[in-house]
Amino acid sequence: MSHPTLKHENPGWPIDGGHRAWLSTFGAWWAMFITFGWVNSLGVFQSYYEQNLLQNYSSSEIAWIASVQQCLTYSAGILLGKVFDDYGPRWLLIVGGSAQVFGLMMTSISTEYYQVFLSQAICSALGASAVMYGTVGSLATWWKARRATAYGIAISGSSIGGVIFPIMVNRLMPRVGFGWTMRAVAFTILVGALIATATIRSNRGHAPTPFKIASYFTPLREMKFAPLCLAMTGQALGMSLELSIYSIVILNAASVFGRIIPGFLADQFGRFNMMMVCTTMSAILTLAVWLPGRSNAASLCFSAFFGFFSGCYISLTPALVVEVSPPSEIGHRTGMLYFCISIGVLAGSPIAGALVEANGGDYTYLKIFAGVTMLNGAMLIGALRFYINYSAKKDVAVLDDGLVNKE
Structure with missing residues (x-):
């Protein structure tokens, strides 16, 4: 099935293959492994901080460490x-790889809440x-x-990281302690950062x-970009509600x-069709x-299938x-979209806690809210997909009319 040709598409720069493209994809896999893969594993530290390093602080105060890290x-x-x-x-x-490694090294020698918060x-x-x-x-x-295939391959690194890092931390912590566990994680991330730096290039x-403040508002006036931000924020909220209480390793x-x-x-x-589905x-x-x-059995079934379908949300978002951005603004607009997503991510855990508490410890309200929120996101994606198709057909019709008039 052919995709509608958007005005923003520039046929001059993507080459769709070759060793340079695949090498960058390989480096991107490692970059996702050490970034999203690590961020997806942060929940493993909650119980350790509560029982050991930060036992004088409440669970909600400790939870802010992982929440802020993910949001930021x-x-x-x-x-x-x-x-x-x-x-x-x-x-x-x-600079990013160095800062990530340095932060984790500083976490390994931290003894106070503010030190862990600043470093991690x-x-x-x-x-x-x-x-x-x-x-x-x-x-x-x-x-x-x-x-989309390239992004899927690269971002699968975050899933592998989300499996390996929790197992690594749980195995090392009882044997070598918190400090050396964090150093081992930092060295692993250093290797991934070096590979990514050596292989990733822009084409x-x-x-x-x-720098113009107005550049952050202009895309939000576009009918192709603003609904995408709204839909992705809603989906992020719905999924973060579920991830806050489910087995991260299985997912x-x-x-x-x-x-x-x-x-x-x-x-x-x-791509919009698959995201909607x-x-x-x-x-x-x-x-x-x-x-x-x-x-x-129902929980395991849900974990497996939800993990599969929710993976699409992560890999297809960029x-x-x-699809809806000019080449010169890809980084800028990606950052804007993920900033919107961060709102849903940050709000997920507090909303989940409030819904469970309001229902006397039962998860029914949370499940309903999460499902409806994601369904709304799917409908927005569907509406955006039809709008893009309509705009593309309208542009083609205008072009055809112009050619006929010239003849």
Whole structure:
């Protein structure tokens, strides 16, 4: 199935293959492994901090460490995206990788709450964010027809990281203690950062442009970009509600396939179409399997299938941004979209806690709210998809009329 040709598409820069493109994709896999893969594993520290290092602090205070780290990894892109557009990925990868490793090394010697917060939630998060935005922007410059497939392959690294890091931490902590566990994680991330820095390149030129506040509002007036931000924010909220209480390892393992297979199918049948289908399936699973389910079998079934379909949300999001963005603003607009997503991510855990508490410890309200929120996101994606198709057909009709009049 052919995709509608958008005005923003530039046929001059993506080459859709070759060793340089695949090498950048390989580096992107490692970048996603050390950034999103690590961020997806932060829940493993909650119980350790509560029982050991930060036992004098409440669970909610400790939860802010992981929440802020995850939120900042997304939201810092509102500035870092423009850095990519102006200067390319090189310095983002170098400085970002260094900051992430430095932050975790400082966490390994931290003994106070503020030290853990500054090193883990702030320093390492900003570093991970820089690596992520340098990677996501670069990958778009190498691929067009197989763009969603490339993103799916690269972002599957975050799923693998989300499986490996929790197991690694749980195995090392009793044997070598917190300090050396964090150092081992930092050294692992250092290896990934070096590989990413050595292999990721951009396939277009970059030149600094003046910083304008107005540039953050202009895209939000576009009928192709603003609904995308709204839909992705709603989906992020719904999914973060579910991830706040479910087995991260199982979901990450299932999402490995959910990030690669839908990406390949999206290049064949349409990226907006696949996002709409996967988000709808995630909502249906929530309302039809998770909501009434009471047995362990139902929980495992939900974890596996939800992990698969929700993986599409992560892998296709940057591909959708490229669909509705000019090449010179890919980093900037990706950062804007993820900033919106960070609102849903940050709000997820507090809303989940409030819904469970309001229902006397039962998860029914949470399940309903999460399912309906994701269903709304799917409908917005569907409406945006039809609007894009309508606009493309209208542009073609105008072009045809112009050619006829000239004749």
